[in-house]
């Protein structure tokens with residue numbers, strides 16, 4: 001029996017300098033992507049009550065937002081459109097003058113290649129019923145009829161100047177449908193980010209306020225069930241087979257096991273969406289004085305990096321990039 005511990009794992013934790021040196025995971029501003037909501041018909045930013053610090057922006061604000069993201073050193077911005085009018089077919093999504101396509105055009109012009117311009121490719125903001133696809137005669141989401149619309153939406157977004165299309169609708173075959181439509185139009189350059197393992201989640205609640213969602217019911221017939229991790233991996237592998245350039249796991253915190261499993265088998269980059277409810281939980285808990293806001297934000301992001309997330313969509317992107325530039329570290 002030895003008088004002393006042979007393994008002293010505390011040794012490397014004794015000073016900030018040592019802890020910094022042995023940190024296994026790090027985060028860089030280029031790994032952060034800012035989601036941006038652009039609303040048709042407004043002239044000043046409208047704060048979103050459920051997401052303190054986040055607003056819907058007018059189209060005219062897009063160039064300044066792009067500039068801010070460039071200055072912060074972010075990897076990109078992800079645009080969402082909030083249209084003034086919605087219909088059953090989601091026609092605003094494929095209209096070159098639809099709010100999202102106009103926002104893409106404004107962002108691409110302002111960016112001039114300095115930052116990636118990404119766009120949400122889904123129908124839920126554009127349909128009057130709020131589902132991510134079009135409905136059949138019996139009111140069910142019609143997978144294959146939706147793929148046809150997604151193909152046209154992909155072309156409209158590529159035409160507007162998006163670098164990366166975020167396929168978030170969870171229809172089977174959506175990556176192949178968009179890839180085929182783009183290839184046929186000579187746009188094999190467009191990057192497809194597949195929201196591969198997207199779970200039917202209560203944590204999207206504040207986002208639905210942000211886009212003024214009209215959804216009645218839920219998305220459980222197309223988004224993944226929280227019980228199923230293996231199925232999340234299967235979704236990612238299927239999307240890679242269909243030609244996805246990047247796959248995503250979403251939400252982040254409750255699905256870090258899925259993230260780690262996808263990261264272990266993926267041959268393409270694996271990204272993560274830290275969603276609106278994850279943001280709101282920390283903001284509201286911090287304003288109630290229950291947790292240290294900045295440490296909680298840092299820890300939530302470090303957990304994602306440790307689990308294998310290579311880039312992160314987060315509503316804190318600009319603020320956190322500022323901390324990282326000041327070399328403040330995270331948690």
Ligand code: PBG
Nearest residue numbers: 122124168203204207275276277
């Ligand atoms: C669908 C979409 C959603 C989110 C991003 N894209 C909502 C949903 O599936 O209901 C949620 C993002 C968030 O909660 O921050 N277009």
